[in-house]
Amino acid sequence: MSFFRKLFSGGNPLLPKASDASDPNAWWLYVQCNKCGAPLAIRIDLRNDISTDYETGGRFLRKEIMDSTCFQLMYAEARFDGNGNVVEQTIERGKFLTRQDYEAAAAAFQAKKNRE
Ligand SMILES: [Zn+2]
Numbered sequence: 001m002s003f004f005r006k007l008f009s010g011g012n013p014l015l016p017k018a019s020d021a022s023d024p025n026a027w028w029l030y031v032q033c034n035k036c037g038a039p040l041a042i043r044i045d046l047r048n049d050i051s052t053d054y055e056t057g058g059r060f061l062r063k064e065i066m067d068s069t070c071f072q073l074m075y076a077e078a079r080f081d082g083n084g085n086v087v088e089q090t091i092e093r094g095k096f097l098t099r100q101d102y103e104a105a106a107a108a109f110q111a112k113k114n115r116e
């Protein structure tokens with residue numbers, strides 16, 4: 001279906017699903033700084049942070065992220081298809097984590113800080 005027919009027939013590209021039912025407007029992104037190893041959970045507001053790509057009919061996210069340990073700036077990008085699924089994601093100066101990996105990394109990072 002052409003983009004314009006989709007647009008006028010109300011076929012707007014879907015947003016990614018909220019990560020948590022308790023926060024229906026949020027999609028959580030988990031990253032780790034590749035300089036100091038600080039893991040970060042970033043709340044992405046589905047209403048404000050996600051843009052529409054009129055060429056592909058999908059959505060995309062561009063996010064600047066800075067951790068509070070080494071203050072390195074990371075740039076994350078994610079592309080979503082018309083159903084709100086992540087089809088591509090890239091990050092500079094860091095790496096993506098799953099929620100589980102983030103929780104483990106956050107616990108280890110905190111334990112290391114406590115030992116210092
Ligand atoms: Zn860092």
